[in-house]
Amino acid sequence: MTLGEKIRQVRLERGLTQKQLAGDRITRNQLSQIENDLAQPSMRTLEYLAAGLGVDAGWLMTQEDGDAAQTRLTEARDLFREGRWAECMERTGTLTGEEALLMRSICARRLAEQALDDERFSEAGAYAEQALECNARCLYPEPSLQIAAAGISARCAVAEKRDAGEAFEAYRQIFLQQQTGVQYHLTMARYDLEQEHIQAAEREIWSIADLPEESRAEYLILRGRIAAKKEQYENAILYLQQAREVEGLSRLLRRELLLALERCYSETQQYKQAYECAAAQREL
DSSP states (O other): OOHHHHHHHHHHHTTOOHHHHHTTTSOHHHHHHHHTTSSOOOHHHHHHHHHHHTSOHHHHHSOOOHHHHHHHHHHHHHHHHTTOHHHHHHHTTTOOSHHHHHHHHHHHHHHHHHHHHTTOHHHHHHHHHHHHHHHHHSSSOOHHHHHHHHHHHHHHHHHTTOOOHHHHHHHHHHHHHHTHHHHHHHHHHHHHHHTTOHHHHHHHHHTOOSOOGGGHHHHHHHHHHHHHHTTOHHHHHHHHHHHHTSTTOOHHHHHHHHHHHHHHHHHTTOHHHHHHHHHHHHHO
């Protein structure tokens, strides 16, 4: 595989356009010439392209034909099935395809877990960082792997008595980005409300320790609905009004919000506001 073919293949695997990869360093036409082997990039340009692709410049300069790469991938699959994580990582070292990157990230996570169990904290942290780096380069990063690897990295920082604040903040941000636990509690709270299990819905809501901004509106709506079920209508209205101020509400959440507000206003004999909410629902 030529240099140009490698650059084009990795770019497409990353889902990048020529314009995105070229950035402000070179023109799209120059990149097109490089990819078609009509021009040779300078070392500085090659390093720039490698950084944009998330690969080593040295790997781009080596030539490995398709048959050899396929052989390495087949061997790596066998090693992966056998749980020979370190050997699988070594075998996929120069491969750039999505499958190879995913295998490397999983292997690195497994090795990090093993090293952590053996109290080899420095080694565990290094493998965890490799897992995060490889997973980030995948076209479809695996959320559970990101969370696990970031968690290992944070635990290693504590064990090595380093400043763990940065590591734990990175772990927190990755976890919140996935919204795994938060969305579960919100969904279960909504189900409990429909089943009239008010205390269970409250428990789900209070189980949320860190609330991502993108879940704030749904959280406030559910808090409002719970308060309304407990006939605490004024509190419910406060929660719902706060939710109404959040920008970018989906139509589904707006409808749920307006319906809850209409009922609360009716119960508190604020009929003008109730009518306005009903009218707003009809406009959706």
